[in-house]
Amino acid sequence: MRAGVSTALLSWLLFSLDWQETWAALRGINPLFLLIDVLLIAAAVGVSVVKWRLILKVQGIGVSAGELWNAYWVGLFFNNFLPSSIGGDAMRIFLIGKNAGNTPGIACSVVVERVLATLGLAMVGLGASLFSGENLLNIRVLFIILVAVSLILAAVLVWGRIPNFLKRGNGKAAHFAGSFIQYGGCLGKKPFVVFQVVIWSAFFQVINVAVNYYLFKGLGITQVAFDKALFLIPATAAAAMIPVGINGYGIREGAYVALLAHYGVSRSLAFTASLLYAFLVSMCSLWGGILWLRSNRKIEGKCFGTTGT
Numbered sequence: 001m002r003a004g005v006s007t008a009l010l011s012w013l014l015f016s017l018d019w020q021e022t023w024a025a026l027r028g029i030n031p032l033f034l035l036i037d038v039l040l041i042a043a044a045v046g047v048s049v050v051k052w053r054l055i056l057k058v059q060g061i062g063v064s065a066g067e068l069w070n071a072y073w074v075g076l077f078f079n080n081f082l083p084s085s086i087g088g089d090a091m092r093i094f095l096i097g098k099n100a101g102n103t104p105g106i107a108c109s110v111v112v113e114r115v116l117a118t119l120g121l122a123m124v125g126l127g128a129s130l131f132s133g134e135n136l137l138n139i140r141v142l143f144i145i146l147v148a149v150s151l152i153l154a155a156v157l158v159w160g161r162i163p164n165f166l167k168r169g170n171g172k173a174a175h176f177a178g179s180f181i182q183y184g185g186c187l188g189k190k191p192f193v194v195f196q197v198v199i200w201s202a203f204f205q206v207i208n209v210a211v212n213y214y215l216f217k218g219l220g221i222t223q224v225a226f227d228k229a230l231f232l233i234p235a236t237a238a239a240a241m242i243p244v245g246i247n248g249y250g251i252r253e254g255a256y257v258a259l260l261a262h263y264g265v266s267r268s269l270a271f272t273a274s275l276l277y278a279f280l281v282s283m284c285s286l287w288g289g290i291l292w293l294r295s296n297r298k299i300e301g302k303c304f305g306t307t308g309t
Contacts, residue, residue, distance in 0.1 A: 019268075021266060021268045021269065022268045022269075022271075022272050025219045025220060025268075025269055025272055026219075026272065026276075028220065029218040029219060030217075030218050033214045033215065033217055033218035034218065034280065036214050037211045037214050037215060037280055038280070038284060040207055040210055040211045040214070041211060041280070041281060041284045042284070043207055044204055044207045044208060044211070045069070045072050045073060045076065046069070047200055047203055047204045047207065048072055048113075048204060049065055049068045049069050049072055050200055051113060051116070051117075051196075051197045051200040051201060051204070052068055052072070052109060052110075052113050053065060053068055054193055054196055054197055054200070055109045055112055055113055055187065055193070055197060056068075056105075056106075056109050057193075058186050058187055058189075058190045058193050059105050059108070059109060059183045059186045059187070060186065061100055061102055061105050061106070061109070062100075063096055063099070063100055067095075067096060067099060068096065070095075070291050070295075071091070071092045071095045071096050072092065072288075073285065073287050073288035073291055074088075074091050074092070074095060074288040074289075074291055074292045074295075075088035075089060075091050075092040075288065076088060076281075076284075076285040076288050077285040077286065077287075077288030077289040077291075077292060078090075078091045078288070079285070080278075080281065080282040080285045081282070081285075081289070089110050089111075089114065091292075092106075092110055093106050093107045093110050095295075103176070104175075104176050104179035104180045104183060105179070105180075105183045107176075107180060108157070108180045108181075108183040108184050109183070111157065112154070112157050112158070112184060112187060112197075113197070115150055115153045115154050115157060116150070116154060116194070116197045116198050116201050117201045117204065118146060118149075118150045118241075119146075119147065119150035119151065119154065119198055119201065120198055120199075120200075120201025120202040120203075120204065120205055121146070121201070121202075121205045121234050121237055121238065122143045122144075122146035122147045122150060122234070122238070123143075123147065123198070123202055124202050124205040124206060124209075124230060124231075124234055125139070125142075125143045125146075125205075125230070125231045125234030125235055125238065126140060126143035126144065126147060126231075127230075128227065128230035128231035128234075129143065129231040131227075132227065132228065132231060136231065139231060139235050142235065142238055143231075143234070143235075143238070146238055154194070157184040157187075158184050158185070158187045158188040158194060159185070159188045205233075205234055205237075206230070208233060208237070209226070209229050209230050209233045209234070210226075211277065211280075212229060212233045212273070212277055213226050213229045213233075215273050215276055215277055215280070216229070216273060219269055219272060219273055219276070220269075221260070221265055221269055221270075221273060223260075223263040223264050223265055224260065224263050224265065228263065232259050232260070235255065235259060236252050236255040236256055236259065236274070237252075239251050239252060239254075239255035240252040240255070252274055252278070253271055253274040253275065256270045256271065256273060256274035257270045257271055257274075260273075
C-alpha cells in the first residue's frame with residue numbers, strides 16, 4: 001500500500017516535469033554548494049550524537065562519542081536504504097544496546113531523542129512562521145499539532161509511571177517495558193537536560209534548513225530567502241512523517257512543489273531540489289554502510305580467524 005502511494009505520487013510528479021529546465025539546473029549547479037552541504041550533513045550527525053549522548057549520560061549509560069558517531073551513520077544508511085525509518089533506529093538500538101549490554105536503556109534513549117527531535121522541528125517551523133509576517137494558517141496549525149503531540153509523548157516517556165501489571169509481570173517483555181519506563185524517568189529528574197536536547201534538536205533543524213538553502217542556491221532558486229526556508233523545510237519534513245508512503249517519498253516531493261509554488265518556484269525546480277536533497281543524504285549515508293560492513297568483517301574475523309604458528 002505504502003509503496004503504491006509513493007510510486008503513484010512520484011510518477012505523477014515525474015510526468016509533469018519540464019525536463020529541459022531540470023537538466024539545465026542540474027548542469028549549472030555549483031559544486032561548491034554540494035561540498036558545503038556534505039559538510040553540513042556531517043555537522044548535523046555530530047549534533048545528533050551530542051544530544052543522544054546527553055540523554056545517555058542522564059540515564060547512567062556510558063557510551064563513547066565515537067561509538068555513537070558510527071552507530072548514527074549506520075542508522076542513517078539503513079534509514080535511506082530500507083523501506084522505513086524505523087530500520088535505522090532499530091540498528092542504532094541493536095549496535096549500541098549490544099555493546100553497552102543495556103537494550104532497554106538504549107531503546108528508551110532513541111525513542112526520547114526522536115520525540116524531542118520532532119519537538120525541535122516543530123518549534124523552529126512554528127517560530128519562523130510566526131515571525132514571517134505571512135498568512136500561513138495551515139502551516140502554523142500543522143506545527144502546533146506537532147508541538148502538542150510531541151509534548152504529550154515526551155511527558156509520557158519522561159514522567160510516566162510503570163503500570164502495576166508490568167510491576168507484577170515476570171516475562172521478558174514486562175521486564176523490558178518496565179526498564180524502558182524507568183530509564184525514561186531518569187530524564188524526568190533532569191528537566192534542564194531535556195531542555196538542552198530540545199535546543200540541540202532545534203539547531204539540528206536549522207542545519208537541515210541550511211542544507212536545503214544551499215541546494216536552492218546551487219539550482220538557481222533565489223526566490224526563497226533563508227528566513228522563509230526556516231518554516232518551509234520543516235513543513236516538508238513534517239509532511240514526510242505522514243505514514244502513507246515509503247520513507248516519505250512522494251509526500252515530501254509533493255510538499256516541496258506545493259509550498260515553493262507560492263514563491264514562484266517552478267514544479268520542475270522544486271521537485272529537483274527535493275530529489276537532490278534525498279540523493280545527497282543517501283550518498284553521504286553510504287559511509288554508514290561502509291562502517292557496517294567493516295564491523296561485520298571484524299566480527300567474522302574474531303569468529304573464524306586462525307591462530308598463527
